[in-house]
Amino acid sequence: MSALLDIAALTIRFGGLVAVNRVDIKIEKGELVGLIGPNGAGKTTCFNMLTGVYEPTSGTICLEGKNINGLAPHQICSKGVARTFQNIRLFKSMTVLENLLVSLHRERGYSLAEALFGLGRFGKREQEMRTKAMEILRMLGLDHRAHLPASSLPYGEQRKVEIARALATSPKLLLLDEPAAGMNPSETAQLAKDIQKIRKDFDITVLLIEHDMSLVMKICERIYVLDYGQLIAQGKPEEIKRDPRVIEAYLGGGLGGEQHA
Amino acid sequence: MNYLDYLIPLLQLLCMNVILAASLNVINGYCGLFSIGHAGFFAIGAYAAAAGSKLLMPEFAAAQPALALIACVMIGAAAAGLAGLVVGIPCLRLTGDYLAIATVGFGEIIRIVLLNTEAVGASRGFPGIVLLTGKWFPLWVLLFTVGSLYFIHRLMRSSTGRAILSIREDEIAARSMGINVRFYKTFAFVVGAFFAGLSGGFFAHHSQFIHPSNFNFMISVMVLLMIVVGGMGSQMGAVLGAIIVTLLPEALRFSETLSSIRMLIFGLIMILVVLWQPQGLMGFYRKLFATRKAEHA
Ligand SMILES: Nc1ncnc2c1ncn2[C@@H]1O[C@H](COP(=O)(O)OP(=O)(O)OP(=O)(O)O)[C@@H](O)[C@H]1O
Numbered sequence A: 001m002s003a004l005l006d007i008a009a010l011t012i013r014f015g016g017l018v019a020v021n022r023v024d025i026k027i028e029k030g031e032l033v034g035l036i037g038p039n040g041a042g043k044t045t046c047f048n049m050l051t052g053v054y055e056p057t058s059g060t061i062c063l064e065g066k067n068i069n070g071l072a073p074h075q076i077c078s079k080g081v082a083r084t085f086q087n088i089r090l091f092k093s094m095t096v097l098e099n100l101l102v103s104l105h106r107e108r109g110y111s112l113a114e115a116l117f118g119l120g121r122f123g124k125r126e127q128e129m130r131t132k133a134m135e136i137l138r139m140l141g142l143d144h145r146a147h148l149p150a151s152s153l154p155y156g157e158q159r160k161v162e163i164a165r166a167l168a169t170s171p172k173l174l175l176l177d178e179p180a181a182g183m184n185p186s187e188t189a190q191l192a193k194d195i196q197k198i199r200k201d202f203d204i205t206v207l208l209i210e211h212d213m214s215l216v217m218k219i220c221e222r223i224y225v226l227d228y229g230q231l232i233a234q235g236k237p238e239e240i241k242r243d244p245r246v247i248e249a250y251l252g253g254g255l256g257g258e259q260h261a
Numbered sequence B: 001m002n003y004l005d006y007l008i009p010l011l012q013l014l015c016m017n018v019i020l021a022a023s024l025n026v027i028n029g030y031c032g033l034f035s036i037g038h039a040g041f042f043a044i045g046a047y048a049a050a051a052g053s054k055l056l057m058p059e060f061a062a063a064q065p066a067l068a069l070i071a072c073v074m075i076g077a078a079a080a081g082l083a084g085l086v087v088g089i090p091c092l093r094l095t096g097d098y099l100a101i102a103t104v105g106f107g108e109i110i111r112i113v114l115l116n117t118e119a120v121g122a123s124r125g126f127p128g129i130v131l132l133t134g135k136w137f138p139l140w141v142l143l144f145t146v147g148s149l150y151f152i153h154r155l156m157r158s159s160t161g162r163a164i165l166s167i168r169e170d171e172i173a174a175r176s177m178g179i180n181v182r183f184y185k186t187f188a189f190v191v192g193a194f195f196a197g198l199s200g201g202f203f204a205h206h207s208q209f210i211h212p213s214n215f216n217f218m219i220s221v222m223v224l225l226m227i228v229v230g231g232m233g234s235q236m237g238a239v240l241g242a243i244i245v246t247l248l249p250e251a252l253r254f255s256e257t258l259s260s261i262r263m264l265i266f267g268l269i270m271i272l273v274v275l276w277q278p279q280g281l282m283g284f285y286r287k288l289f290a291t292r293k294a295e296h297a
């Protein structure tokens, strides 16, 4: 049985800069894994390679044993990888519900002709898509926002809509890029609960990038640490906290529960 | 009777412009692409439909004018849609200004090719297109205009429409949510070209004589002006914009000086709208509505 995600010797170069250098990450189905590291370590770049936004210079990315290198982002999405964006990329002028419906496009199940004439499966499937999207919104406590333009929501809720929209693609692997950025402590606490609940209810695997160490240490089962594109440590939260290379990378600050700037 | 002779052709022209504006709105307003080669698709539709009724099926056109008209405008639309596909596949790799430049080039190429194609009259133009269905023609124009607006409306209410919108909103996010961006950009482009061609088919039969100079770059700019004035990304806006841009020159007709500088006036309107009301009339309306609601709350 191969791992859900198996990244081997993943490398990408931007001109002279090796942003990610021979990184290996292996994640089993159902795990909740953290990916941390100082600013500019290459975490987001890893996500961009995983989702086909960037093509790696070398190395392989296997999902359930199948190589997904070189596939287009929409193909990788249909293989079951979904993500959120660090610098929120919602469909701003569309409503929250419509944002999720875009993710459900692949499973619309009606033809263009049915849509144009409003016949056949169109009405029923549209209704089902809406119901499914509303269920996801309800689970994240966003259902009362469904009909508002995404850009009108407060920042913390926009981050949650990002998660909801990713979930609507029915992923096996969910990649979260700093979901707690800009949230206050109570919102972050709620987010921790939400992530754990999502993982259970949707039966998915989560890879989480986060600077908020208390959140990472609390919910992740395993953690990978990147620094200057290199993997410098991996292990359980307690091991990571004590790892001298990790403490060195963070210049002794930030770990042990405090939020990293 | 006399004023009807003036009014009916004007309303026909208005309908054709409504279809043109609504079709460009799919590409520029909904999908967020920047195309200003719409005159090219309009021309292809017009010439293909004219060739259909005059060269391909003259007997059928005489016997069954209504069916022939429908067949001819559909030939025009299909030809333009096909051109949209052929142009779209390579050009839609470009974005923003580069795409705009490529589409301008496309529009001009079409015009110059027509200017040099003997089979369609080259620089002499294409005369003798029969006004199929005679006095019923205006009703067919109206029917197809309403139909075009209806189908574009339904399209945008469907999942495919949301996919097109998501590309305008954020291309990278759309991709990552499973939308095949290249496919839907091409799709929107083909839909826009198709309806522009449909409008061209009616234009050919309405004018009964077409010439490459009917399809110069200014036509593309006029259509762009319609959707800018009305408000990009709103079908209502496209209709309003088409009405204003079609009727304004008629209003200016009464003064010779104003009429001769109408392009200048159009340019000025475009600049003013972009500076002060980039969302167009519909944006202005929505803003008004939003402040009203806020006052009530
Ligand atoms: N498209 C690109 N072209 C050139 N350099 C890039 C590109 N994308 C990322 N980089 C560089 O790669 C390095 C890693 O960036 P990345 O965004 O992955 O960091 P990160 O770990 O996500 O940091 P942060 O915590 O600040 O989000 C940075 O030095 C960045 O400047």
Ligand SMILES: [Mg+2]
Binding pocket: A043, A044, A045, A086
């Ligand atoms: Mg980052």
